[in-house]
Every structure is written in structure tokens, then in C-alpha cells.
Amino acid sequence: MKYELVSGLETHVELATNTKIFCSCTTEFGGDQNTHCCPICIGLPGTLPKLNQKVVDYAIMAGLATNCEISPISKMDRKNYCYPDLPKAYQISQYDMPLCKNGYIELSNGRKIGITRIHIEEDAGKLVHQRGNTYVDYNRGGVPLIEIVSEPDIRSVEEAREYVEKLQMIMRYIGVSDCKMQEGSLRCDVNISLRPVGQKEFGTRTEIKNMNSFTFMEKAMKYEISRQADLLDSGQPVVQETLRYIVEEDRTESMRGKEDANDYRYFREPDLVTIEVPAEKVEKFRAALPELPDPKRHRYIEQLGLPEPDANLLVKYRKVAEFFEAASDGVKNPKNVANCIIGQIFRRVENEAQKEAFEISIPPEYLRDLVLLLDSGKIKMNLLKSTLEKMLDSGKPASEFISENDLAGIDPDTLKTLCTQALEQNPNAVSDYLGGKEKALKSLLGHVMKNSRGRADAMEAEQLLIALIRS
Amino acid sequence: MSISRDDILQIATLAKLSVEESELPELTKDMAQMIAFADAINAVSTEASDFDNINGLVNVMREDVVEPSFSRDDILKNAESQDDGFFLVKKRS
Ligand SMILES: [Zn+2]
Numbered sequence: 001m002k003y004e005l006v007s008g009l010e011t012h013v014e015l016a017t018n019t020k021i022f023c024s025c026t027t028e029f030g031g032d033q034n035t036h037c038c039p040i041c042i043g044l045p046g047t048l049p050k051l052n053q054k055v056v057d058y059a060i061m062a063g064l065a066t067n068c069e070i071s072p073i074s075k076m077d078r079k080n081y082c083y084p085d086l087p088k089a090y091q092i093s094q095y096d097m098p099l100c101k102n103g104y105i106e107l108s109n110g111r112k113i114g115i116t117r118i119h120i121e122e123d124a125g126k127l128v129h130q131r132g133n134t135y136v137d138y139n140r141g142g143v144p145l146i147e148i149v150s151e152p153d154i155r156s157v158e159e160a161r162e163y164v165e166k167l168q169m170i171m172r173y174i175g176v177s178d179c180k181m182q183e184g185s186l187r188c189d190v191n192i193s194l195r196p197v198g199q200k201e202f203g204t205r206t207e208i209k210n211m212n213s214f215t216f217m218e219k220a221m222k223y224e225i226s227r228q229a230d231l232l233d234s235g236q237p238v239v240q241e242t243l244r245y246i247v248e249e250d251r252t253e254s255m256r257g258k259e260d261a262n263d264y265r266y267f268r269e270p271d272l273v274t275i276e277v278p279a280e281k282v283e284k285f286r287a288a289l290p291e292l293p294d295p296k297r298h299r300y301i302e303q304l305g306l307p308e309p310d311a312n313l314l315v316k317y318r319k320v321a322e323f324f325e326a327a328s329d330g331v332k333n334p335k336n337v338a339n340c341i342i343g344q345i346f347r348r349v350e351n352e353a354q355k356e357a358f359e360i361s362i363p364p365e366y367l368r369d370l371v372l373l374l375d376s377g378k379i380k381m382n383l384l385k386s387t388l389e390k391m392l393d394s395g396k397p398a399s400e401f402i403s404e405n406d407l408a409g410i411d412p413d414t415l416k417t418l419c420t421q422a423l424e425q426n427p428n429a430v431s432d433y434l435g436g437k438e439k440a441l442k443s444l445l446g447h448v449m450k451n452s453r454g455r456a457d458a459m460e461a462e463q464l465l466i467a468l469i470r471s
Numbered sequence: 472m473s474i475s476r477d478d479i480l481q482i483a484t485l486a487k488l489s490v491e492e493s494e495l496p497e498l499t500k501d502m503a504q505m506i507a508f509a510d511a512i513n514a515v516s517t518e519a520s521d522f523d524n525i526n527g528l529v530n531v532m533r534e535d536v537v538e539p540s541f542s543r544d545d546i547l548k549n550a551e552s553q554d555d556g557f558f559l560v561k562k563r564s
Binding site for chain 1: 485
């Protein structure tokens with residue numbers, strides 16, 4: 001039978017605060033085990049948690065950036081469960097009054113994935129299982145998280161991926177998290193159920209816990225979809241349960257029966273007082289939000305005339321977008337700046353972390369000045385390209401590499417002389433070209449470019465060479 | 472509110488307690504009495520707005536400024552067992 005996927009995601013994002021959610025211990029990643037701890041975050045009796053203001057601020061920003069309503073009143077609750085990663089045997093979270101609710105993220109196919117809620121909570125410690133024993137490190141315990149709960153609106157593995165990528169991009173843009181999946185600062189629980197195409201009711205769902213890479217998330221979803229489809233095809237029921245994905249074996253495995261909210265015996269956290277967020281504060285945060293990726297992409301395409309793929313590449317990382325905007329300020333055709341960044345600078349920042357940080361040797365103003373020389377016709381594209389390479393190597397401005405002489409360009413007579421010389425000195429290349437080898441033209445062009453010290457315009461020179469050969 | 476045998480088993484599972492079949496009738500009865508005791512609270516009417524703490528405080532928060540954590544020796548001092556700087560949860564034998 002043909003089934004439709006119904007999927008919702010719970011995405012945990014670690015907030016980039018300096019301190020934990022209820023104590024002043026550092027949230028720094030790594031560090032020797034149990035060295036970022038105090039009596040509050042290891043849950044000793046008699047300690048009193050105190051909420052970090054920044055956690056509330058960041059959660060509000062995250063809510064606004066995902067089109068949520070911000071609750072004027074919310075509170076913290078205890079979620080009770082017994083596991084060694086939770087020293088108090090409860091997690092302080094939010095149950096029925098989350099900070100943010102009713103938002104959405106729009107995908108590139110135009111579908112809106114609803115966001116049910118965003119709440120704040122504390123992370124658990126880290127467990128290492130060895131020889132049947134469990135070793136516990138509470139450095140991560142108490143690190144602030146937001147949990148972003150989506151509606152079951154996702155209909156394909158691709159949509160799930162794009163949804164998480166968008167969340168990651170937005171959270172990075174507003175600076176509330178670095179969202180590094182490999183360090184666990186963004187992880188997803190994925191709910192999956194299938195229903196026959198055309199059916200309205202949802203099927204029984206399972207939940208795959210703790211996906212911390214896009215690749216594994218996609219593989220785990222694909223596996224689970226086919227597992228459920230096989231069960232349904234053979235008339236067996238899908239059991240509602242929590243699953244873990246075993247990477248090495250590419251399969252899911254049951255962790256435990258699914259708890260109901262009842263099982264967590266939620267109740268109000270008596271040690272923490274009500275959180276009130278006045279409307280003025282919400283509006284202040286709304287006004288301070290940076291331009292988000294989607295509106296920015298739209299503006300690049302509509303107003304700056306960039307092709308969509310270029311716009312996508314530039315908006316993906318906020319620092320790249322900022323560099324592009326500074327470098328194209330006052331430039332006639334921003335596409336030239338985009339080409340420099342995508343075609344040349346990106347080759348020097350290959351991986352994602354480097355693009356995220358976008359630390360390159362020249363300030364954007366240097367690139368702008370170089371492109372302005374092209375705008376005013378003082379240099380040609382090929383000189384721009386070679387100069388940019390030198391600038392990136394050295395961190396120096398264009399003026400270091402382009403002399404007055406270069407700026408004068410090359411007059412048509414000189415270009416003709418250079419082309420004629422190239423033909424005379426390379427009779428073999430000429431006959432190769434005439435014999436149908438297009439490549440031979442490139443070697444002739446190389447001579448011209450070299451002898452003009454890069455000042456000749458490659459297009460012009462190429463056309464002139466062809467004309468001369470044919471004359 | 473009535474308490475069933477299955478409720479007791481479910482609570483025992485969540486609390487990670489093993490319960491003998493023979494203990495069930497007694498536990499079910501005890502639990503029903505405890506719940507009945509708590510029913511007295513439900514008899515008091517509460518307004519929706521009364522969910523707040525009795526002290527009426529709101530927005531008690533702290534600045535996001537790091538202070539030194541405790542030394543690991545102090546953190547592990549009260550641990551029942553530890554190994555190599557970790558809290559150690561031993562395998563149940
Ligand atoms: Zn602490």
C-alpha cells in the first residue's frame with residue numbers, strides 16, 4: 001500500500017549564554033568532567049535555583065524569529081523521571097505555560113510547518129556506559145535549552161531536513177545558539193507515523209530520540225518509514241514507543257515504552273517564581289531582531305538582482321551576508337561582488353565552520369574598492385580576479401597590486417600587436433585550432449594575457465585572435 | 472478517585488520498584504486512602520489566576536555572569552561512589 005508520512009520534530013537547542021540556566025557555572029563546551037559544577041546544578045538538597053535573565057531573552061528572540069506569540073505570563077514546572085543524568089530526579093522545564101507558542105517556519109516549497117511551542121528547560125548530564133557501569137559528568141547538566149516543538153506537519157524526509165536547517169540558520173542569525181549538531185547544541189527527536197494516502201486520521205507514532213546529524217536523521221527516518229510500512233503491509237500494528245537509532249547497523253531499536261505526560265507527574269516548580277513578559281519588552285525585542293534569512297534572500301533576488309542560487313549561498317551564513325552587503329555598498333552590479341565571494345573567496349573557506357566564522361584576510365571595503373575599479377571600466381574582469389587572489393593571499397588592498405599603468409588599461413593597437421605576436425610565435429597552435437582543436441585557442445590567449453601583464457580583456461583578446469586567424 | 476491494581480504496577484515501574492503480587496491488594500488500599508486524603512485540597516475552590524506562588528513575586532532573575540564553579544573534589548565529596556572524576560553508578564548485581 002502507499003503511505004503518507006506524518007512527522008513532527010522536537011528540536012533541542014542549547015542557548016549560547018555564558019552561564020547555566022539556574023546557577024552561575026560556565027556553559028563552556030568540554031572541560032574536564034565535573035569541573036563546571038556547583039551544588040545547584042548537581043541537585044544537592046537545600047539549594048535554590050535562580051533563573052538566568054538571558055535565557056528568557058534568548059527564548060523570546062527565538063520565538064519572535066519563528067513567528068510565535070510570546071506568553072505574557074509563564075512559569076517553570078518539574079518533570080519527574082528517574083535516570084542518572086538527572087541528579088534531582090526531575091528536570092526543570094515548562095509544561096502548560098510555555099514562553100512561546102503558535103509559530104511557524106515556511107519551507108521553500110511554500111508549506112508552513114507549525115511550531116506548537118517553544119519552552120525553556122535545563123539540559124541533563126552526560127552518561128558514559130562502560131563495563132556495565134555508568135559514569136556521570138554533570139558539566140552539561142543545567143545548560144539552558146529551548147525545546148522547539150513542531151506540529152505533525154512534515155510530510156517527507158526532505159521537509160524534515162529543510163525544517164531543521166532553517167531552524168539552525170535562524171537561531172544562528174539571531175545569535176542565540178551556535179547550533180553545532182556534532183557538539184550536541186542542536187539535536188532532534190523525530191516523531192514518525194504513516195497513514196494510507198488519502199486517510200485523515202494519524203497512525204500510531206514512534207519517536208526516534210537524539211538525532212545529532214543531518215545524515216543520521218535522514219537515514220533513521222528512512223529506515224523507520226520502511227519498517228512501519230512493512231509492519232502495516234503485513235497487517236501488524238505499530239507499537240507506540242521510543243526508539244534509538246543504531247548508526248553502525250542502520251536500524252532503530254526500542255529504548256522504552258513511550259511515557260505519557262501523566263507519567264512525568266508534572267507540577268509547578270515551587271522554587272521559581274512566575275515569569276512575566278510585558279508587551280513593551282516583546283516589541284523592543286522584535287524591533288531589535290536582525291533581518292532574517294528569508295526576507296534577506298528575497299531582497300537579494302528582487303532588489304539586487306541576484307540569481308536565486310547565489311542568494312541562497314550568501315544568506316546561509318550571517319557573516320557572509322554581512323560581508324557581501326558591506327562589499328556591495330555603492331557598487332553598480334552586486335552580482336560582481338557575489339561572484340568574487342562565491343567563485344573565489346569560498347574556495348578558501350571550505351567547511352561549514354569556516355563559512356560560519358567567515359574570517360578572511362581582507363575587510364569587505366577592500367573588495368568593494370576593487371569592484372568599483374571594474375564598475376568604472378578602469379580594470380577588466382581578468383585583472384580583477386588575479387588581483388583578488390593576491391589580496392586574499394596578502395591581506396592587502398587592491399592599490400598594492402594595481403599600478404597607474406594597469407589602470408590605463410590597454411589600447412586596441414597594443415592588443416592587436418600582442419595578438420599578432422602570439423599567432424606568429426605559435427604556428428602550431430594556429431594550425432591545431434584551424435584543425436578543430438578549440439583548446440589551442442586557450443594557449444594563444446594565455447600568451448596574450450601574459451604579455452599584457454593581465455591588462456588585456458580576455459573576451460576581447462579571444463575575439464580578436466579568432467578574427468585574426470580567420471582573416 | 473479510585474486506584475486500580477494496574478495503577479499501582481504503573482507507579483511501581485516509574486519509581487523503579489519491584490512489587491510482589493502478594494503486596495498488591497494492601498498497596499492498592501493504602502494508596503487509595505492517601506489519595507482520598509489529598510482530595511481535601513480539591514474541595515478548596517481556586518481561581519485560575521491563583522496558580523501563582525504565595526509570595527506574589529515575579530521575574531526574580533540573575534545576570535548572565537560566570538562565577539567560579541566548585542572544585543571537583545568538593546563536587547564529588549558526597550558521592551556514594553566515584554571513579555576518575557566521574558560520579559559512578561554501579562551495575563546492579
Ligand atoms: Zn552550577
